[in-house]
Amino acid sequence: MQQRISLVTLAVADLDRSQKFYERLGWTRSLKAAQGVAFFQCGGMALALWPRDDMAKDAGVEIGDAAPAMQPVSFAQNLASRAEVDAMMAEAERAGAPIVKRAHETFYGGYAGYFADPDGFLWEIAWNPGFAIDEDGSITIPD
Amino acid sequence: MQQRISLVTLAVADLDRSQKFYERLGWTRSLKAAQGVAFFQCGGMALALWPRDDMAKDAGVEIGDAAPAMQPVSFAQNLASRAEVDAMMAEAERAGAPIVKRAHETFYGGYAGYFADPDGFLWEIAWNPGFAIDEDGSITIPD
Numbered sequence A, B: 001m002q003q004r005i006s007l008v009t010l011a012v013a014d015l016d017r018s019q020k021f022y023e024r025l026g027w028t029r030s031l032k033a034a035q036g037v038a039f040f041q042c043g044g045m046a047l048a049l050w051p052r053d054d055m056a057k058d059a060g061v062e063i064g065d066a067a068p069a070m071q072p073v074s075f076a077q078n079l080a081s082r083a084e085v086d087a088m089m090a091e092a093e094r095a096g097a098p099i100v101k102r103a104h105e106t107f108y109g110g111y112a113g114y115f116a117d118p119d120g121f122l123w124e125i126a127w128n129p130g131f132a133i134d135e136d137g138s139i140t141i142p143d
Helices: A015-024 A052-059 A082-094 B015-024 B052-059 B082-094
Strands: A007-012 A038-042 A045-051 A073-078 A099-105 A111-116 A122-127 B007-012 B038-042 B045-051 B073-078 B099-105 B111-116 B122-127
Touching (some): A007 A015, A007 A052, A015 A038, A015 A045, A045 A052, A082 A122, B015 B038, B015 B045, B045 B052, B082 B122
Parallel strands (some): A007 A045, A073 A122, B007 B045
Antiparallel strands (some): A073 B007, A111 A122, B038 B045
16 A cells, blocks of 8 residues: 555534634635535645535445544644744634644654644644655655 | 645554554554654655554543544545556455445546544545546645
8 A cells, every 4th residue: 555645534513614714724625616525735635524424424334423522633734943833823723723732842842732623623733853844845754 | 824734643542553554554654763653654744643542641632532433534545547446445455454335436436445444544545537646646636
């Protein structure tokens, strides 16, 4: 199996609510003609938002709900400095995101904070001096 | 906020079990010196596996568990043909992955199947003629 993710799809309770949340963060949809699903291009992959029931029906399974706790997956956006982390966390707060943990010094010598999306998916905004960031935003985990 | 995911971190019940599962699929860890977490480089981003309790403690939250149902997030790997989808699904089955839905013609004119990882995270293996795949595996969602 190739070591690659093409799409990350979140099962959401309310597509309109979730789409508007990511748009308030400044994200722009692709495939705007698509009904009932929202795609956001993220570099060479994409994030999709899909109503829970539709996603469960497509896979032919029951999809569990972790609410009211946080979901068992988190997404990180790594940035190049502590100042960028502070600015991004302030932006998330202005967009109405619940701040789960304010930016702080981390155990690995970095600096990071957490906010949550409307379904309880965690976003960590991080500066990690051990993970190189390319100009296009790609990160490289060392061997 | 930049439209970008640096890391996807899965809260797992048993790190060793999950790590071995992805290794059976042919994946290779980065940062092998890291204890208590497994990183897999995926193009310009990475997938991380982290024990649920450690992840919850780091964020300072309770993380819910969707088990025994599937988790509310899925990952897709898009491939270039139906034959590649069939080969990948067979590989997943040989690696011991529960086959959630055998590859089939999809509503959007593609061909896809689902398997699950040890914690119930869904993987969709898909051929979608509407999403272009670059040589490096990047996909592009049309406008």
